[in-house]
Amino acid sequence: MKLHASGEDYLEAVLVLQLEKGMVRSVDIARHMEVSKPSVCYAVGTLREGGFLTTDENHYLHLTDLGQDVAEKIYERHCFFTKQLIAIGVDPETAEADACRIEHDISAETYERLKALGNLK
Known part of the structure; x- marks a missing residue:
């Protein structure tokens, strides 16, 4: 899957927030990037489908090895x-x-x- 700049920005935001907070949820991304929650939801879904992110049962976001590398x-x-x-x-x-x-x-x-x-x- 080819990532666009916005997808890369979301992955970077997850990484930065993981370094700052440890655990990251979509609402954290929305605040950090100053975007709407629906925008984050769409991006997370796309990145999850592309194999860059996973979510756990508590809705925390986790970078896959591929997502971490990018x-x-x-x-x-x-x-x-x-x-x-x-x-x-x-x-x-x-x-x-x-x-x-x-x-x-x-x-x-x-x-x-x-x-x-x-x-x-």
């Missing part, structure tokens, strides 16, 4: 671009928003080369 890659990119943009003087709030857009559109090759370049400093 979420970690997206989150790593997000952190990298946010840090780099702030380092060149971009306002942190703008850097965060721009990183969120860049993380989805840049190729793996370009990202790896930028990351390697960033490690040289």
